[in-house]
Amino acid sequence: ANPVVAIVGRPNVGKSTLFNRIVGERLAIVEDVPGVTRDRLYSKAEWLGKSFYLIDTGGIAFDDHDALIDSIRHQAELAIDEADVIIFVVDGTVGITEEDQSVARMLFRSKKPIVLAVNKIDNTKRLHDIYEFYSLGVGEPYPVSGAHATGIGDLLDEVIKHF
Ligand code: GDP
Numbered sequence: 649a650n651p652v653v654a655i656v657g658r659p660n661v662g663k664s665t666l667f668n669r670i671v672g673e674r675l676a677i678v679e680d681v682p683g684v685t686r687d688r689l690y691s692k693a694e695w696l697g698k699s700f701y702l703i704d705t706g707g708i709a710f711d712d713h714d715a716l717i718d719s720i721r722h723q724a725e726l727a728i729d730e731a732d733v734i735i736f737v738v739d740g741t742v743g744i745t746e747e748d749q750s751v752a753r754m755l756f757r758s759k760k761p762i763v764l765a766v767n768k769i770d771n772t773k774r775l776h777d778i779y780e781f782y783s784l785g786v787g788e789p790y791p792v793s794g795a796h797a798t799g800i801g802d803l804l805d806e807v808i809k810h811f
Pocket residue numbers: 657658659660661662663664665666677678679680682683684685767768769770792793794795796
């Protein structure tokens with residue numbers, strides 16, 4: 649069976665944008681409104697001749713902060729159950745949020761391999777923004793830009809090491 653890679657993170661960090669980049673098609677809906685990915689999306693993908701299934705986790709938008717956290721946690725739990733490797737996406741332009749910390753704790757406890765993607769690093773001037781994410785305690789932060797399709801090769805090199 650092909651390994652399963654899940655993309656996890658709070659709404660609006662760019663999970664669906666990254667999913668589309670990796671699968672090479674615009675299957676996931678990218679929206680400015682947080683939480684627009686209502687159902688989880690699966691697609692087959694490949695990197696350096698290695699095939700895997702990629703999951704884009706979503707979540708429904710909530711006004712209520714606690715409900716939002718619950719929804720993110722639920723999606724993360726599903727992903728943890730199914731995934732062999734988890735791509736944990738955070739937003740390099742925002743920095744670490746309470747939701748990021750909540751997801752990080754769950755992922756850390758799961759003991760699944762985690763690859764940390766700091767998204768929205770759209771140019772080299774932003775590279776210094778990745779270092780604070782070491783404090784999430786889930787390993788080395790990989791700078792990526794889903795919008796500009798940069799850093800994704802290095803990220804996937806790290807992902808497939810865990811297969
Ligand atoms: P999701 O909720 O985590 O699936 O995030 P989306 O992929 O829907 O993206 C949320 C917003 O972030 C959209 O407005 C995207 O255009 C924007 N976005 C995604 N990736 C990048 C990126 O690399 N750089 C910038 N500047 N914006 C991005």
